[in-house]
Amino acid sequence: MTGTLRHLLADDDLSPEEQAEVLALAAELKAAPYSVRPLEGPQSVAMIFDKPTLRTQASFGVGIADLGGHPMLIDGALAGIGVRESVSDVAHVLGRQVSAIVWRTYEQYKLEQMAEFSGVPVINALTDDYHPCQLLADLQTVQEHKGRLAELRVAFVGDAACNMGNSWLLAGATAGMHVRLSGPEGYVPAPAMFERAAAIAATTGGSVGSDADPVDAVTGADVVVTDTWISMGKEDEAAERERVFGPWSLTEELLAHAQDDAIVMHCLPAYRGKEIAASVLDGPRSVVWDEAENRLHAQKAVLTWLLARGRA
Numbered sequence: 001m002t003g004t005l006r007h008l009l010a011d012d013d014l015s016p017e018e019q020a021e022v023l024a025l026a027a028e029l030k031a032a033p034y035s036v037r038p039l040e041g042p043q044s045v046a047m048i049f050d051k052p053t054l055r056t057q058a059s060f061g062v063g064i065a066d067l068g069g070h071p072m073l074i075d076g077a078l079a080g081i082g083v084r085e086s087v088s089d090v091a092h093v094l095g096r097q098v099s100a101i102v103w104r105t106y107e108q109y110k111l112e113q114m115a116e117f118s119g120v121p122v123i124n125a126l127t128d129d130y131h132p133c134q135l136l137a138d139l140q141t142v143q144e145h146k147g148r149l150a151e152l153r154v155a156f157v158g159d160a161a162c163n164m165g166n167s168w169l170l171a172g173a174t175a176g177m178h179v180r181l182s183g184p185e186g187y188v189p190a191p192a193m194f195e196r197a198a199a200i201a202a203t204t205g206g207s208v209g210s211d212a213d214p215v216d217a218v219t220g221a222d223v224v225v226t227d228t229w230i231s232m233g234k235e236d237e238a239a240e241r242e243r244v245f246g247p248w249s250l251t252e253e254l255l256a257h258a259q260d261d262a263i264v265m266h267c268l269p270a271y272r273g274k275e276i277a278a279s280v281l282d283g284p285r286s287v288v289w290d291e292a293e294n295r296l297h298a299q300k301a302v303l304t305w306l307l308a309r310g311r312a
Contacts, residue, residue, distance in 0.1 A: 038307045
């Protein structure tokens, strides 16, 4: 099937209707894992990793095989993309050999260059700016536990000035959710990101905003989300970050302000006793293992959806 080449580079690459399509497909593939085989052949999908990975590599590797394909692992350090040779040259080479490219890297602009020149679908498996595959898995998990997405209240606490903060704004707004972010001063997304998400929310009935006080953000929330305070590339800031972020730790006391049936999410890896208490991460309201599993189903859905739209 041919059509307009599509990529998933940021969360708002999907319209509200398209996001719902992908999530519905993810649910179908979870129920019947081998029912769709768009990569039969097997066709190859390049998986490139410039950053540490566990869930992303495992879920894409298994998912590509489930779809009938061959997961071709490329070591980003050995390839030296953008260093040893240009992103555009690599894109031209890979685009003639694989059916899609999955890239976990640092700079968003490099991913966009890969999409511009590859001629095949490119999927953002995490950049410094966005983590759209994680958000689709998160939304699938929320839908499973809450039965819906629209009008739910989401609180993201901690280092909100990260790819997950940006992605929750965009994907949550696309789903019609009410997303509140809370972090220390200087640790929330840029105003332009809020404006971009607010424009989407205006069409879906959702809303976005920030609260200086984590208690205000969590109060009445249906979903409470956190992430590591020390993202990849920020390790040299660890001591200062732990000092600053203390009040935003997701403890039993903070969680008590959420709805009684609120669920807790964390994209992992988690550091118990830092951004989240062990009793919360391992407690009855945590859905982190469902969330981790759903990376597999959501990414299979994304691949299937993009491949159906053809290649250049």
